[in-house]
Amino acid sequence: MSVASIVVDIDAILHNIGVFRKIAPNSELIAVVKANAYAHGKTVLAQQICHHVDGFAVARLDEAIQLINALKKVGKTKRIILLEGFFIHDNLNDLIKYGFETVIHSSWQIDALKQMADKEKITTWFKIDTGMHRLGFNPADASHCFSQLLSCNVVKKPVHILSHFCCADEITSNKTIEQMAIFDQFIDSIKDKTTIGKQSIAASAGLLAWSDARRDVVRPGISLYGVSPFEYPQTDFDLKPAMTFKSELIAIRTHQQGESVGYGQTWQSPNDTILGVVAMGYGDGYPRNIPHNTPVLINGRKVPIVGRVSMDMIVVDLGLASQDKLGDEVIFWGNELPVEEIAAHTKISAYELLTRLTARANISYINKQA
């Protein structure tokens, strides 16, 4: 037992991978482990699930290098895709050295590849902008850019093609259907089909909710960790949350009606009560600005956080009947209190709640199969 800690259940992640394999039996599965695997600790996690996925994806070259080195350490290797491609300052030779696959979203990247003399060394994913309007080639000149990319010596053929949805979490949105149509028009427009490699459009929401989006390769992130990308309470996809974010009671105090607690006296107790002080704070990544009555789980019951969240401490109202003891576990989210519920309550998305966790929160792993 330690203070603010993240416990990751590898079996839950393997269960979720099983769910994806059932939903998309013919698709390769690329596990998205950017942002330290959404705070689940990418290196150990990747080592543990390596044999169950077809590859990994990250957002930055340095993330990819950390990942491949961690895998090498345990004698493993796997495809790694750079979802945002290489950046202007990145060294392209690193892509060759490590064998990373890269997304190509802009003409300047094609120009950079043209300068390289090596033959068929870099696997690329041509990104077409079907409506997200963030990264990717405009459909109007995508065919031209695609042939430019094919003309680069260093680029392996065929070239894979991907896109990204902007509204796949809105199950009734027409936007996703439109985006798939634009994607398919682009594929149709390429005359030499032998130049087309694999197709990929679906992240978590696309994979779970849009059957036509399950192409050659799927790229789940948040759902891999058992968290739904849809609005809460969401359709049940039989996902199991992998993370328990918890700490412990470090003080218990009796408290009188009308007394305040914490910085700024933002809360006064309406009754005599018993308060618990928990070793958790915004220094661990728990958000500071949360609404009144945000729950935590202690000894199987939900109790509210009261007063302001401090850097290292959070106070909870245990109630007069409290039998709780020093050292008792306090769960901020996990199996019985989904992070989606905290997201709905705080209006901070589950993606952000997870990725804002800090390095002070120690990560440990449970793996019953190992």
Ligand SMILES: *Cc1c(COP(=O)(O)O)cnc(C)c1O
């Ligand atoms: C982050 C990301 C994903 C994973 O998204 P989730 O919604 O977490 O499943 C997939 N593809 C791309 C391009 C991404 O940036």
